Amino acid sequence: MTPGARVAAAIEVLDSYLSGTAVEQALTGWARGHRFAGSKDRAAIRDHVFDAVRRLSSSQALGGGTDGRAVMIGLLRGQGLDPAELFSGEGHAPSTLTEAEAAISADMTRAQTLDCPQWLLPEFDRSLAAKTDAFLDSLRSRAPVFVRANLAKCDRDTAVSILAEDGIETCPSSLASTALEVLTNPRKIKSSRAFLEGFVELQDAASQAVIEDLNIQPGMRVLDYCAGGGGKALAMAALGADVTAHDLSWERMKDIPARAERAGVAIRRVRHGELETLRGFDLVLADAPCSGSGSWRRAPHGKWLLTPDKLAEIHTAQQEILSSMPGFLKPTGRMAYATCSVLCSENRDQVDLFLKHHEIFNLTAECQFTPLDGGDGFYLAQLQGS
């Protein structure tokens, strides 16, 4: 496919997305109907689409409309390119720009310039103060890819060498002692020997930093209360913790056994109803459901899907999770509350509310990562009873 034909394909996918189809589903639907497209074409189309979703409001303003064609015109303009070069009308490229399309000059609001839903801007300002604009701007670009060296099988230098055998160049990240930033061939990771034999796992560097901050010791009994696919459970098990994984949804934990086997670690899974029988953990971690605002570089559709009502539901779930954690701790145990969000309303406000109703607990440590540190945005608060 020519570069112009790839843009035309991205316009089709964006039209489907903008009419309500989930972005992954819109991409898969297009690929099914165009089996001639090779993997490089599909990757290029995917990149256009995700770039456009990251920059949706500025692209719509710069393209002078709300459909896929306007978004792609605006995206190219926002990237400093001349859309007329790809909108050539030749072959399968999109038709040439109309006079009106060529003449658009946009006067954007701050929210449009930063590609932030207008209603969320005050909460970002409250949460990040002077860093808000730089943070929101960082969400407009692709996220780097990181892997975690699995200390249960190798050290970080060995992981670098094994990845290099498959042409995957990496460099150490300063965010965590296990983290490697992938510099070349990120799409090859899942088929590399390093991944298939469990020497590395895909995991964001800030996620790894959160685990490092927990100071896990071998033999520590840890409950991963919101384990999901097990990213953090695996990282803690690799440090020698005795990990029990729990999630409201059993289905979400279905990959944990295979991932644990590949990593050479053991993780026990418990169903929601069985948890009441388990007590006395040294550490209970809740990597709570959240808006995902810290990872919107990676999952940019999240920012356009969030509504005030959905955020309110998330707050309620976070409060309930925090309140149920103390029941699983041993008397001197520690609670760790984490989100991949940078919003105060999901982080410190939740912790303050918990502390107000649980006076014997103290906040012993707190940290907030943002994409300006290199990885995703992540919040961690640690609490201990007195």
Ligand SMILES: C[S@@+](CC[C@H](N)C(=O)[O-])C[C@H]1O[C@@H](n2cnc3c(N)ncnc32)[C@H](O)[C@@H]1O
């Ligand atoms: C941010 S994800 C966890 C990601 C995971 N810790 C990882 O590192 O891969 C949040 C998880 O919380 C789960 N969850 C939502 N509400 C819950 C609740 N009330 N109790 C326990 N888990 C819950 C969701 O099903 C989801 O899997």
